[in-house]
Amino acid sequence: MNTVSTVRKVGIVGWGAIGRTVGTALADGRVEGAELVCVVDNRPLGDAAPAPQVPLEEALELCDLIVEAAGQGVVREWGERVLASGTDLLVASSGAMTDEELAKRLLATGPGRVYFTGGAVGGLDLLQAARSLGPLDDVRLTTTKLPSTLEQPWMDEELLTRMRTATGPVEVMTGTAREIPAKFPRSTNVAASVALAVGDLDTVRVRVVADPAAHHTRHVIEASGAHGAYRFEVAHLPDPGNPATSQVVPYAVLRGLAALAGRTGQIL
Numbered sequence: 176m177n178t179v180s181t182v183r184k185v186g187i188v189g190w191g192a193i194g195r196t197v198g199t200a201l202a203d204g205r206v207e208g209a210e211l212v213c214v215v216d217n218r219p220l221g222d223a224a225p226a227p228q229v230p231l232e233e234a235l236e237l238c239d240l241i242v243e244a245a246g247q248g249v250v251r252e253w254g255e256r257v258l259a260s261g262t263d264l265l266v267a268s269s270g271a272m273t274d275e276e277l278a279k280r281l282l283a284t285g286p287g288r289v290y291f292t293g294g295a296v297g298g299l300d301l302l303q304a305a306r307s308l309g310p311l312d313d314v315r316l317t318t319t320k321l322p323s324t325l326e327q328p329w330m331d332e333e334l335l336t337r338m339r340t341a342t343g344p345v346e347v348m349t350g351t352a353r354e355i356p357a358k359f360p361r362s363t364n365v366a367a368s369v370a371l372a373v374g375d376l377d378t379v380r381v382r383v384v385a386d387p388a389a390h391h392t393r394h395v396i397e398a399s400g401a402h403g404a405y406r407f408e409v410a411h412l413p414d415p416g417n418p419a420t421s422q423v424v425p426y427a428v429l430r431g432l433a434a435l436a437g438r439t440g441q442i443l
């Protein structure tokens with residue numbers, strides 16, 4: 176019997192809507208085989224976090240698994256360094272993978288391994304399985320959120336006014352999964368996650384809709400190919416502190432952590 180301790184030493188980057196819930200669950204011992212060792216954030220956290228706040232360089236010495244819950248920029252800036260140090264990386268900001276050069280480098284760098292959470296969407300496992308039968312040639316994602324969660328610095332006054340005064344759903348942008356997550360970096364990582372599952376950024380056509388009545392954030396994935404047709408629809412309550420993020424997302428991250436920490440039955 177292997178008696179070597181396999182407890183995963185986890186560091187969380189980003190003590191926000193996702194990181195706080197994930198880190199608190201880890202600190203409370205709710206993930207068997209994993210413990211919270213440190214927290215990284217670019218704001219001083221005082222004693223708000225249940226583990227020491229350290230710079231990322233130091234986290235790499237303390238941890239064998241980093242959870243990124245801070246933003247696409249952190250994946251771009253730190254992803255390769257984390258993996259090269261031998262630390263595994265579980266990414267929430269999958270939109271960083273729309274930069275194909277970065278994506279190639281992250282998938283090639285080691286000895287640490289890179290993982291992604293399914294985050295706010297479901298069905299990615301089945302889409303990935305279906306793709307083994309042949310390409311999914313028509314893939315669409317429609318994301319509907321509260322207008323305020325979709326406002327971006329690049330938007331012109333006309334679009335902002337249309338979103339702010341909307342009394343019903345307003346189409347904010349359409350594009351591919353290559354384009355959309357860069358335009359809405361805190362709100363449409365799911366588009367890149369769908370693309371990771373179907374294996375192609377340009378096949379996934381994304382529609383972003385602002386709806387003042389969207390008390391639930393909705394993501395509808397529709398996909399079809401020669402071997403079948405698929406439709407997954409989710410409606411989540413937004414996180415009260417950060418309504419751009421669905422409340423379920425940290426629990427998707429925790430599910431991933433449970434699998435990485437060696438819980439039996441990784442599939443379900």
Ligand SMILES: NC(=O)C1=CN([C@@H]2O[C@H](COP(=O)(O)OP(=O)(O)OC[C@H]3O[C@@H](n4cnc5c(N)ncnc54)[C@H](O)[C@@H]3O)[C@@H](O)[C@H]2O)C=CC1
Nearest residue numbers: 189190191192193216217244245246267268294295417420
């Ligand atoms: N895959 C998915 O379904 C989803 C992915 N996301 C991604 O997760 C990220 C985090 O989401 P939330 O927790 O809701 O955001 P949040 O805004 O509530 O928290 C982000 C935290 O990261 C910190 N931070 C930002 N930049 C940093 C940096 N360079 N270094 C260290 N700390 C930094 C902030 O100070 C903040 O505490 C989002 O930006 C988005 O990219 C969010 C929702 C769903």
Ligand SMILES: O=C([O-])CC(=O)C(=O)O
Nearest residue numbers: 295362363364365420421
């Ligand atoms: O939480 C969500 O519903 C989706 C989200 O913000 C993202 O994909 O970045």
